[in-house]
Amino acid sequence: MSQDSLRKSGIIYGVTIYWLTIAGAVIVLLGSFLALGLGWTVMPVNEQLNVLLQGNSLSLDSRINSGDMLIQLGLGLAIFAIVPAILIGVPGLWRSGFRMIALCGCANVVLIIGAFGVCFASL
């Protein structure tokens, strides 16, 4: 079993997440500017803060054409970065004999996608 493939798989995992998280951060910045700067939000920002500071919850209907949605998209991209990060490194791990580790990685992917799917379906 090659230690190099382990290290390589780890670096692929880290670097993929690193750059996709930075991309997500840029999208979040853009969304912040649209929401706070241009007031492009589902609900006015001061009203959102009023509701929150009074201890109430918000049920925002984030539409695709709002700054809020862009922020959610940026966050989602960074979180979902884990999926390709694992999947790109898994074949290398499998070929090098680390099959149980590769399967653990795949199981993590299934759980993350499954959790998203179940929550999304129950909306």
Place this chain on the structure above:
Amino acid sequence: MSLFLKVPELTLLIVLSIACYFAIALVEPIEASEFFSLGSILSVTIASFILSVAIAIIAVIAGIGGGVIFTPIVLGFTSFDSLVVRATGLVVAMFSGLISGAPLLKKGLVDIRLVYICALPTVIGGLLGALMAFQFASTMGPSSDAFVRMLLGILLLGVAVLFITGGGQNDYPKASRLSGLARLLSLDMSYYEESVQTQVKYSVKRLGLAIILFVGVGFIGGFFGLGGGWAMVPVLNLVMAVPLKAAVASSGVLLALGNAAAIWPYMLYGAMVPILVAPWMLGQVIGGIIGAHILAQVKVVVVRRLMIFLLCLTSLKLIYRGLQDLDYIGRVIS
């Protein structure tokens, strides 16, 4: 200064963030309400961003995840709905771990085998905890916030004790023969320790017990929006015999992966408020990069003392708030 030249993407993110908030201040589109002026909204946003950078640096150095600092402070000192705070807390816990992974994996401090294996029980526990948080809120009604504050206060006092009595930690546990599950997975590992310029070898122990503990850690992290990093270092170091430095580094990476499923219920059921989360996420990304690069040079003892002080202060405040909201304090005084 050299860090900003060495990591141009960090410089770019900082410049873009400053430009964005400066542009928002110039445009002034938000109408002032009786509660908020534009200045106060912008001040809250910028203060959140700066605080988030500071929390991320501390979190990466201590290997704890920022949620354990963020969630108790905001729950203890503001009236925000607890589900909204816990959702933001998970973002704070996750993102410094997401971004700091690459430098730590490149240095070899984190072994990807450990991450994939330990993340599985953490993901399952975290998801159950997050779903339970919504169930608890709907079952208990308005008093659920008070219970959450009080339970979190008690939990944090325990965490503070764990940090105070953390003197028994093993910097470099001895490598020994693998057994059981660890042998099946060939969990013999090593990393290069820069401070003593030597290769440190270690063998993972008690993997079965650690897996059970990680389910519990994930559950508490998902339920309270803490992330669970505060418990990962002790489990990795004291139970699995991973050297302290490798345990701290692995904890952050594990935290990000472990909470990736728990965050979906909060996001999709509307507990995540984008304008509130945005400055915290950006701060975690910038602070996470800085923290990962200065990890080797900072005295962890200083960070630990600061953490203990913050944990004690916020836990007492949380217990007080919980009792107050449940009307116990009013009854005792009258």
